[in-house]
Amino acid sequence: QMAAAFTSCCVSSANVYWRLNLLALSAALAWINMVRYLAFFKSSYSLFMTLAVGVPKVMQYMVGVIPVFVAYAIIGLGLWGFDTEWFSTFSMSSASLFSLLNGDILHDSFLNLRNTNWNLAQLYLYSFL
Numbered sequence: 001q002m003a004a005a006f007t008s009c010c011v012s013s014a015n016v017y018w019r020l021n022l023l024a025l026s027a028a029l030a031w032i033n034m035v036r037y038l039a040f041f042k043s044s045y046s047l048f049m050t051l052a053v054g055v056p057k058v059m060q061y062m063v064g065v066i067p068v069f070v071a072y073a074i075i076g077l078g079l080w081g082f083d084t085e086w087f088s089t090f091s092m093s094s095a096s097l098f099s100l101l102n103g104d105i106l107h108d109s110f111l112n113l114r115n116t117n118w119n120l121a122q123l124y125l126y127s128f129l
Contacts, residue, residue, distance in 0.1 A: 035048070035051060036048075038051075069094070069097065070094075072097055072124075072128050073090060073093040073094045073097055074090070074093075075124065076093045076096070076097065076124065077089070077090055077093045079116075079117075079120065079124070080113060080116055080121075081093075083115070083116050084112050084113065084116070086109070086112055096109065097128065100125070100128065100129060101129075106129075109125060110122075110125065113125070
């Protein structure tokens with residue numbers, strides 16, 4: 001919060017978007033800091049305990065899953081980066097895989113990769129899902 005306030009008030013050459021991003025980050029961190037005060041109220045103690053027990057387990061899961069997700073994104077980029085727009089960049093590949101996980105573009109993905117190596121595309125998509 002101190003860095004955001006200093007940048008917004010005292011540095012004249014800072015970009016407006018940089019200032020807004022710092023202020024948004026400081027506001028988000030202030031709200032996260034308020035979570036610790038939930039333990040003092042009886043009505044919100046169960047929420048505090050749920051967060052205290054659940055967040056470390058979710059982080060352990062994320063540490064295990066993120067390398068696999070990144071590997072599939074890089075494989076998709078390498079195999080179909082020049083053939084389809086959905087896998088043309090790393091961010092597009094990640095967004096396509098995230099949409100696949102949510103079930104948004106299942107049929108479209110199979111149709112999009114139909115003109116490429118079809119057997120490899122099916123193996124890739126089925127193993128990812």
